Amino acid sequence: MSLSLVETVSRRIIGLTRTSRRLPTERDMSAKFGVSRSVVREAAKRLELQGLLEIRQGSGMTVVDKLHKPLNGALSLLVPDEPQRLKQLIEVRLALEPENVRLAAERATAADVKALTACHERFEATSTFEEQVEADMAFHCLLAEASGNKIAALLIQSLSELLQTSLKHGYSRVTKDLAVADHAKILKAILARSPTAAAKAMRTHLEHARTDLGL
Amino acid sequence: MSLSLVETVSRRIIGLTRTSRRLPTERDMSAKFGVSRSVVREAAKRLELQGLLEIRQGSGMTVVDKLHKPLNGALSLLVPDEPQRLKQLIEVRLALEPENVRLAAERATAADVKALTACHERFEATSTFEEQVEADMAFHCLLAEASGNKIAALLIQSLSELLQTSLKHGYSRVTKDLAVADHAKILKAILARSPTAAAKAMRTHLEHARTDLGL
DNA sequence: TATTGGGAATTGGTCTGACCAATTCTCCCA
DNA sequence: TGGGAGAATTGGTCAGACCAATTCCCAATA
Missing domain, CATH: 1.10.10.10 (Winged helix-like DNA-binding domain superfamily/Winged helix DNA-binding domain)
Structure with missing residues (x-):
């Protein structure tokens, strides 16, 4: 053939x-x-x-380099209902992201750390909800990149974009300061090369996010 | 527009x-x-x-219903090197699957349990490496289905297929009995509705698999 | 001289009809 | 009744025409 x-x-x-x-x-x-x-x-x-x-x-x-796009499409077709999709997205992130940051704490390069720090500062400076979501998601994508696992990075990129799309509809952030503090803890754990602390901080952060979204 | x-x-x-x-x-x-x-x-x-x-x-x-296919394609393009891809696949599974079985222990329906049990028995009865890999992966896909999270299920289906494709090239199983025992422990924990035991059993299983593959 | 607007050229989107390659169906013969 | 050959059907490719969106170029005006 x-x-x-x-x-x-x-x-x-x-x-x-x-x-x-x-x-x-x-x-x-x-x-x-x-x-x-x-x-x-x-x-x-x-x-x-x-x-x-x-x-x-x-x-x-x-x-372009957007290999995550096909997965965006597939997941939108798979779970057309947006609230349901949001709920499942969070669950999958609760699985993936603690492990990502654990690996990031072990593997992050100086460039990774620099990018994460810059992103964190940008997040602190945001004012609109849209900016906050974008900076928040960008931080998560950088964390996944820092894990050194390309597959994980692609998954998080896709999940983050879908999340961003969903969050554009009817959500608002009342606890940006909490997220900023959570991110700081994650970053600190990575700088300290402490995988366990990084994973724990990420779990906490995602539970806060879940609560924030009323899920 | x-x-x-x-x-x-x-x-x-x-x-x-x-x-x-x-x-x-x-x-x-x-x-x-x-x-x-x-x-x-x-x-x-x-x-x-x-x-x-x-x-x-x-x-x-x-x-057909193969919404995971686009992700297969994307990941193959993303990580063309097969050994490297295999390594990263295992890492991502180590993140996703313990959480999947934790949720499965909470959420599995009678039908899920029945399918898992039948699959497990089929796995026990396999003889060729190819049959073993297929039954092994099928079990994992059913576990992900039992988690009730469609996104997780799609991801595992894709990862499993890619894994199967990779395993067709130059691998052999010397520890099927260990895998069968691992699966039995996972199934038992799910039947017992014990999320913690299920997650632990899955981690153990995946570490065995990683060792088995020399990664 | 610099900027803006309009028209021409370019590039992708759609249409039509012809022909090629793979599969299915039907009919006839052994 | 089963198998084989040919016809019909279905997707794959080709070529050329025309439409719609973008870019480029030139001329006019400030």
């Missing part, structure tokens, strides 16, 4: 994404690969759905 | 997937929706990539 043309062209386009932020046009790639424009379209659309490209009519194709 | 035709047709096709296991042909849907065949193709291809359809040349389109 040989590869379909679309699959073959998809792989060739992935090769192109490795060397340039902008891709040739559909027509150019069609000529270059010796296939019809519809095959190029299908291949490109596949890569768009996989989070590797962004395609704009009249503008062309940009290479 | 209005929906593209492809997006609109995708949604209409999703509607069709709710009522039938087989879909009309591209040509039929093209006529029915009043759009060109290429739009129907793109819409159908999107749903295929999302794990909702299987499309066969000459045969047509079958509705």
Whole structure:
């Protein structure tokens, strides 16, 4: 069973994404690969759905790195009900994130720590709810990156985006200061290279978040 | 900003997937929706990539329920190196699965328990490595289902399939009996409605698995 | 000289119809 | 009744035309 043309062209386009932020046009790639424009379209659309490209009519194709996007789509389809999805998202984070920060306490690089610290300071300075959610989620994503586990990082990125989307509908934060304090404890534990303290602080933080959201 | 035709047709096709296991042909849907065949193709291809359809040349389109597939694809692209991916998969499972079985101990239905028991017995009866891996992974997927958290279930399904794919390359099991005993302990803890014991048993099991794989 | 607006060019989105490749169905023969 | 061959069906690819969104370029005005 040989590869379909679309699959073959998809792989060739992935090769192109490795060397340039902008891709040739559909027509150019069609000529270059010796296939019809519809095959190029299908291949490109596949890569768009996989989070590797962004395609704009009249503008062309940009290479992006959003491999978590497919999971966003899948989870939205899986649990269409938003409150229910929010509840399950929190549960999964309660599983994943303590372990992430435990690993982060062991593995975080100087660059990780620097990014986390900067993000934490940014969070402290936020004023609108939207800014708070964004900075909060960004901190969590950086923690997952610091774990050194790419799969965990992708999962958290997806979960965080879905959470952000859900939180845009009908929620408000009354306890930002508590979250800031929680994050500080997590960061402190990581700086101290104390996995157990980091995991404990994260559990506490997520339970606070769960309470905050009335779940 | 209005929906593209492809997006609109995708949604209409999703509607069709709710009522039938087989879909009309591209040509039929093209006529029915009043759009060109290429739009129907793109819409159908999107749903295929999302794990909702299987499309066969000459045969047509079958509705499936494989929402975890997009994540499989994403993770394969994210961590192309198989040993590295295996390592990270185990780490993520070490985070997710103890929490899954903790919830399962609280929430498992009679049907969950029945399915787990049957799966466990099937695992005991396996002889080839391939059968063992399949039954092992099936047990884990059922545990995640029993947690009542659909998101967790999807994640475990994806991780399990990727694990299975990886294990097809150059691994062999020398400690099936240990795995069977581990599973029995997990099942027993769930039957006893003991979340703490279940989580502990799962951690032990996964550490055994990690050792087994030499990671 | 710099900025803005309008029109042309470019790029993706959709359409149509033709033809190719894989699967299924039907009919006929042993 | 079962198997094989050919026809029909279904998805995969091609080519070219046209539509819709964006970018680019040039000219006019401040």
